[in-house]
Amino acid sequence: MNASHEDEEYRRWKHWDEAPPSRDQAERFAKDIRPASLTFGDRILEFGFGQGTFLDWARRRGYAVSGIDRNTLFVESAKQRGHVVAVGTGLSHLKLNGGEYAAIVAFDVLEHLTIEEIRQFLREARPLLRDQGIIIARIPNGISPFGLYYQHVDVTHVSILSHGRLEQIGQPLGYELAWVANAARGLWSGRKRFLPLKLLFAALRYLIELTIGYVYFGKRIPMDRAVCVALRKTLSGSRSGTDSFSLARTPDVNGSGIAT
Numbered sequence: 001m002n003a004s005h006e007d008e009e010y011r012r013w014k015h016w017d018e019a020p021p022s023r024d025q026a027e028r029f030a031k032d033i034r035p036a037s038l039t040f041g042d043r044i045l046e047f048g049f050g051q052g053t054f055l056d057w058a059r060r061r062g063y064a065v066s067g068i069d070r071n072t073l074f075v076e077s078a079k080q081r082g083h084v085v086a087v088g089t090g091l092s093h094l095k096l097n098g099g100e101y102a103a104i105v106a107f108d109v110l111e112h113l114t115i116e117e118i119r120q121f122l123r124e125a126r127p128l129l130r131d132q133g134i135i136i137a138r139i140p141n142g143i144s145p146f147g148l149y150y151q152h153v154d155v156t157h158v159s160i161l162s163h164g165r166l167e168q169i170g171q172p173l174g175y176e177l178a179w180v181a182n183a184a185r186g187l188w189s190g191r192k193r194f195l196p197l198k199l200l201f202a203a204l205r206y207l208i209e210l211t212i213g214y215v216y217f218g219k220r221i222p223m224d225r226a227v228c229v230a231l232r233k234t235l236s237g238s239r240s241g242t243d244s245f246s247l248a249r250t251p252d253v254n255g256s257g258i259a260t
Contacts, residue, residue: 010156021053021054021056021057021060023186024186025053025057025186026057027184027186027187028183028184028185028186029054029057029058029184030061030184031184032107032136032138032183032184032228033103033105033136035178035179035181035230036102036103036134036136036230038063038102038103040061040062040063041062041063041064042063042064042102042103043063043064043065043066043100043101043102043103044058044063044064044065044066044101044102044103044104044105045065045066045067045068045091045094045101045103045104045105045128046058046065046066046067046068046104046105046106046107047067047068047091047104047105047106047109047121047125048068048069048070048106048107048108048109048112049067049068049069049074049078049085050069050071050074050107050108051074051077052067052074052077052078052081052083052085054105054107055067055078055081055083055085056081059083065083066083066084066085066086067083067084067085067086068085068086068087068088068091068094069085069087069088070087070088070089072087075087090120090121090124091121091124091125091128092124094128100128100129100130100133101128101129101130101133102129102130102133102134103129103133103134103135103136104125104128104129104133104134104135104136105135105136105137106121106135106136106137106138107137107138108138108139108226109137110137110139110159110161110166111139111140111151111157111158111159111160111161112156112157112158112159113158113159114158114159115159115169118159118166118169119169119173122135122169122170122173122175122231123173126173126174126175126233129233130233131233131235132232132233132235133232133233134178134230134231134232134233135175135230135231135232135233136228136229136230137166137228137229137230137231138183138226138227138228138229139161139162139166139226139227139229140157140160140161140225140226141162141182141222141223141224141225141226141227142160142161142162142165143162143163143164143221143222143223144222144223144224144225146223146224146225147224147225147226147227149225150225150226162227163177163180163222163227163229166229166231167229167231170231174233174234175231175232175233175234176231176232176234177229177230177231177232178230178231178232179229179230180222180227180228180229180230181222181227181228182209182222182223182224182226182227182228183224183225183226183227183228184228185198185202187199187202205223205224208223209221209222209223209224
């Protein structure tokens with residue numbers, strides 16, 4: 001399988017490179033996966049790892065991380081950097097070899113899939129997760145006017161998603177909504193002289209979110225441009241939904257779980 005011309009053009013359009021994770025990215029990754037309560041050595045699978053920035057960061061943090069991506073250019077690049085990765089568009093061909101994943105992450109991926117493809121991803125992911133394992137997805141915020149730009153600026157975005165939609169898709173497949181939070185922003189990294197401005201903007205976003213949420217819906221809801229949604233594998237099948245959620249602010253190689 002060779003990378004398509006469209007894949008290469010998309011990579012250029014996104015200005016993706018193979019630079020190591022920046023301090024800003026490292027701060028955001030740490031915040032986005034913190035509620036999963038992962039510990040050193042836990043197995044993580046990244047679905048659609050792209051340029052591999054999260055793979056690099058997670059390995060440095062001591063996690064047994066592996067990945068899968070449809071783009072052969074990304075896969076070859078990640079292999080050259082020592083990652084355990086595979087080419088694919090699904091999870092059904094992966095072999096656990098006795099291991100289970102604590103978390104499967106999909107950062108900025110699910111919006112590129114149809115609803116039925118998301119269902120298939122969740123079906124294939126469930127047996128790979130350990131009991132109470134977590135799927136963490138970062139998506140453009142489909143219920144916020146501030147998420148419209150990120151949703152519609154990319155023609156490869158085919159599904160408008162939200163925490164409610166992912167909960168609705170996941171419940172019949174054996175998942176519950178564990179938490180939803182505005183996607184993390186780098187606050188403490190970068191030049192210190194910009195910190196007061198970052199803090200001011202953060203406060204303004206918080207006030208705007210509270211105002212819109214309580215004026216229109218009677219509660220706080222995530223209104224940022226992107227959100228991180230966590231679906232937890234339930235111990236038995238589906239469960240009834242609720243109107244509440246938690247608003248949070250790898251014989252394989254390296255215990256990856258991927259047979260190479």
